[in-house]
Amino acid sequence: MLKLQQLSDILELQALCEKEDHIMLKLNWDMLKNRAPGSVEDFFHYEGKLLIGFLGIYRMGQNIEVCGMTHPLYRRRGVFTKLWEQAVSRGQLVDANQVLLNVPRDSVAGQAWVHTRPVVLQSIEYTLKLDKEHNSLRIDEPESAVLRPFNDSDIPLWIRLDADAFAISEASTTATLANANRSKTRKMLVIEHAGIAVGKIEVDYEGEHSWIYGFVIDPALRGHGIGRSALRQVALAESQAGHSVWLNVVSDNDRALYLYESCGFQHQDIQDYYLYSPPMPEI
Numbered sequence: 001m002l003k004l005q006q007l008s009d010i011l012e013l014q015a016l017c018e019k020e021d022h023i024m025l026k027l028n029w030d031m032l033k034n035r036a037p038g039s040v041e042d043f044f045h046y047e048g049k050l051l052i053g054f055l056g057i058y059r060m061g062q063n064i065e066v067c068g069m070t071h072p073l074y075r076r077r078g079v080f081t082k083l084w085e086q087a088v089s090r091g092q093l094v095d096a097n098q099v100l101l102n103v104p105r106d107s108v109a110g111q112a113w114v115h116t117r118p119v120v121l122q123s124i125e126y127t128l129k130l131d132k133e134h135n136s137l138r139i140d141e142p143e144s145a146v147l148r149p150f151n152d153s154d155i156p157l158w159i160r161l162d163a164d165a166f167a168i169s170e171a172s173t174t175a176t177l178a179n180a181n182r183s184k185t186r187k188m189l190v191i192e193h194a195g196i197a198v199g200k201i202e203v204d205y206e207g208e209h210s211w212i213y214g215f216v217i218d219p220a221l222r223g224h225g226i227g228r229s230a231l232r233q234v235a236l237a238e239s240q241a242g243h244s245v246w247l248n249v250v251s252d253n254d255r256a257l258y259l260y261e262s263c264g265f266q267h268q269d270i271q272d273y274y275l276y277s278p279p280m281p282e283i
Helices: 004-021 079-089 108-114 152-166 170-178 226-240 254-263
Strands: 042-047 050-060 063-070 098-104 119-130 146-149 186-193 196-206 209-217 244-250 265-276
Touching: 004 042, 004 050, 004 063, 042 079, 050 079, 063 079, 098 108, 098 119, 119 254, 146 226, 152 170, 152 196, 152 209, 186 209, 186 226, 196 226, 209 226, 226 244, 226 254, 244 254, 244 265, 254 265
Parallel strands: 063 098, 209 244
Antiparallel strands: 042 050, 050 063, 098 265, 119 244, 119 265, 146 186, 186 196, 196 209
8 A cells, every 4th residue: 555655756757747748647546546455566666755667567467567666867877677677577467368558658668668678569549638619429319227235236237347348357457446545536327228237347546537438338238329329328427527538449440439529529649558578587
């Protein structure tokens, strides 16, 4: 569990790097704020009381994502490499099916560093933001989706949909749902149609920013406007609450991308995910 001062230091360094580099860093704040006690998933480099380097490890089902940053005035000094070597030496990456290094496309320093590692580009993710002035969230017809809060009886639904859509294991979803702190930062909603639970959608809050996550409709019921109805309702409610509304989507998910764009979401940033492929040890 991270201390409040550590979270504050990460936030301050993130704001500085994003402003200096004109990028968006995906630091998964919903996970940072809810680290398990005793976990070793975050690595820090301080110069006195100033945080100049940070690396975070994020477990996504059977995979691990890595993201971090270095203070602009302390780059090219091996700071991030030391953090990476600490993470590797602590054995934090050995039990993952895949290790993905997340780098903003426009981060010159990040792209330069990642290409010093044995990696290949695996996927690209777009960050989208709702255009508050030009969108199609308001309609004059009955909604096909009904939203209600998640409860414990929905755990099997969460497990099934997470596995189908994101390849997240039952153990990982169960552990996530068991984290008592998660409900403090994330709203979890069940999507119903004709009285049957057919999907889920979640919203995590970072100040006045609302991030839509975990949005899934049962594959058998896609193409009937249920997902569009649910997305419209959630995005409209968050926008009317005065929040900016954000989401991420992989670049090759054409169906989801069309849905988001047609509802009024616009491209803001590109995130590259590199598959880390360390050389096999010699025998």
